[in-house]
Amino acid sequence: MINPEIKKRKGAFQLTNTNWHIRAIQLIVGILMLALYSWIGAGILNLILSLLDILKSGWTHVAERIIVDIVLILALLELIRILQSYLALGRVKVTFILDVALVVLIGELIGLWYKEYTLLEVGIHIAAITILTLLRIVSIRFSPDAID
Template identity: 30%
Template sequence: MWKEDVIDLKLTKFFEVSARALLSLLIVAILLAILAGIIWTFFDLRLVFAHDFHGAFKTILVDVLTVLAIVEILRTALAYFSEGRVKVTYIIDTVLVTVLTEVMAFWYREVEWEKIAMVIALVLSLAAVRIIAVRFSPRRQREEL
């Protein structure tokens, strides 16, 4: 029985080290994506002078919100790196930023009311789940004890 425990311990240690190494590579890739997004956003500033303001600002707004969504993904990865688990609130924040990016894109095009109603229902559902996740988080449960 003792040999099995040692093997399990070694496998667990190998998994943790491998996961941390791969996560480090992922964090570097996310940082590079954020840098590329910022550079692309500055590059798109030329549209203000070349096209109409409305279209240029739409493009810049979507670029900025996309970079913010990637920042939320970075936050999720860093939380896993430091705490060893993924926080549901970070994932919900990422999805909310992404969905709100799409909502802002709705301002610039005709969208059926059914699609708008579905997005509103999605945002309200995510907000409710986020409130529940904060209210019943494991950290808060430990603090109340």
């Protein structure tokens, strides 16, 4: 026979205790969001400091770096949106993940403009963007949240 006192102590802290689990996830997601906000702040500061380089190295060279950096900052903002939706809904929406992937791939495609690239590299990027766009359309169309 199990002592009722031991039974009571066993149930006091369980890994599957939903309150503890929710608090732990909120803490982890909060730390991730703070890290992303810090990264965005550093990126914006870097962009502002890059504007000073225009006088030294020319506008076009700095513009390509700024464009790619801005797209990366937008990808970070999309990641924050994923984390916020997870906190609000308790799940991650597939469309948000696809948005991040699309922003990153479009940024990579833009980055190819300023480098030597092959037609195959551009074709692969365009094919991946097309597939992700179609997946995003399908995920919206057949979402459980969709209202008929």
